[in-house]
Amino acid sequence: MGRAPCCDKANVKRGPWSPEEDATLKSYLQIHGTGGNWIALPTKAGLRRCGKSCRLRWLNYLRPDIKHGGFTEEEDNIICTLYVQMGSKWSAIASQLPGRTDNDVKNYWNTKLKRKLMAGKVCHKKLNDNDTLPSTTLLTQKAQSLDFHASQNQNSMPNLSTDACSEFNIDEKNMGFGLIHQFYSPQVKDVVKEVGASSRNNNHNHNPLMSLSQEGSSISDSSSIAVENNCVLLPEHAGNHESAEQVLMDFGFEFPYDLTNNLNCHERFGEFSPSGYSEWVDFSYVDIKPHLLNKN
DNA sequence: AACGGTTCCAACCGCTCGATC
DNA sequence: GGATCGAGCGGTTGGAACCGT
Numbered sequence: 449m450g451r452a453p454c455c456d457k458a459n460v461k462r463g464p465w466s467p468e469e470d471a472t473l474k475s476y477l478q479i480h481g482t483g484g485n486w487i488a489l490p491t492k493a494g495l496r497r498c499g500k501s502c503r504l505r506w507l508n509y510l511r512p513d514i515k516h517g518g519f520t521e522e523e524d525n526i527i528c529t530l531y532v533q534m535g536s537k538w539s540a541i542a543s544q545l546p547g548r549t550d551n552d553v554k555n556y557w558n559t560k561l562k563r564k565l566m567a568g569k570v571c572h573k574k575l576n577d578n579d580t581l582p583s584t585t586l587l588t589q590k591a592q593s594l595d596f597h598a599s600q601n602q603n604s605m606p607n608l609s610t611d612a613c614s615e616f617n618i619d620e621k622n623m624g625f626g627l628i629h630q631f632y633s634p635q636v637k638d639v640v641k642e643v644g645a646s647s648r649n650n651n652h653n654h655n656p657l658m659s660l661s662q663e664g665s666s667i668s669d670s671s672s673i674a675v676e677n678n679c680v681l682l683p684e685h686a687g688n689h690e691s692a693e694q695v696l697m698d699f700g701f702e703f704p705y706d707l708t709n710n711l712n713c714h715e716r717f718g719e720f721s722p723s724g725y726s727e728w729v730d731f732s733y734v735d736i737k738p739h740l741l742n743k744n
Numbered sequence: 745a746a747c748g749g750t751t752c753c754a755a756c757c758g759c760t761c762g763a764t765c
Numbered sequence: 766g767g768a769t770c771g772a773g774c775g776g777t778t779g780g781a782a783c784c785g786t
Binding site: 746747748749750751752753754755756757758759760761762763764765 | 773
């Protein structure tokens with residue numbers, strides 16, 4: 449048996465709020481507050497609305513401190529930074545933006561900011577066609593030398609150096625997207641490879657660059673992308689290709705692509721790591737290595 | 745002007761979590 | 766300890782507004 453509905457859906461009004469309803473809710477809340485019970489509020493206020501609907505209307509629209517209108521560039525950067533750090537924790541992100549609601553931030557991200565980011569207008573440097581991509585061979589060697597897919601000390605990961613940050617004109621706050629976009633280039637759009645990384649399962653590194661959601665979520669430990677030889681590598685998704693697809697689309701790769709195209713995948717398979725993929729244990733970590741390595 | 749496609753955002757849905765009994 | 770409930774959250778949807786042809 450499911451849980452009881454919060455209201456009698458047949459007898460509540462749905463859809464857009466009228467100015468009269470807005471005024472009723474606003475004046476009631478200004479006088480009485482929520483009383484700690486949104487469910488009972490509509491009855492008390494004389495509204496034929498669900499309590500949840502009242503709450504949402506108040507929090508997202510009627511609150512006096514709500515900021516309406518366009519986002520500033522500074523807000524854009526804050527959202528980008530926090531999204532990288534936390535993932536889609538919209539309420540947490542919104543809490544850092546006075547006057548903005550989680551719904552606002554979420555809508556803004558989904559409709560504008562993500563695209564703006566892809567177009568190269570926010571906190572990153574986009575590669576030109578002839579820019580040099582990092583060497584996978586070097587990555588592999590470095591990975592092996594660090595032995596980071598062994599059961600090592602979780603705190604042994606090196607931090608991204610200040611030099612590495614400054615090299616690409618990024619700061620530590622926007623590092624995640626900066627690096628991802630560092631890799632984002634027209635030359636890598638056409639072939640996508642999902643890579644098995646089963647040994648990652650035994651290697652829960654607490655990489656300071658990995659977002660909280662990446663560490664905690666079943667889907668988002670994939671949000672890092674490494675690139676070599678015109679290929680994009682994604683960690684395995686425990687059979688969940690949709691998650692991988694979403695990650696790719698989030699980062700601007702066009703759909704359809706060759707995630708499930710076995711022919712292309714195999715053709716490309718040997719190009720970047722003939723010995724297999726155990727080296728690509730932690731893609732969030734791989735994110736930063738090219739820059740560290742290039743400094744060596 | 746009319747139409748179709750796209751964008752944007754308010755609102756809803758369903759889930760999780762914590763509090764309470 | 767389990768059931769129930771409300772609050773809060775993220776994902777999704779519907780439709781109005783906008784834009785291009």
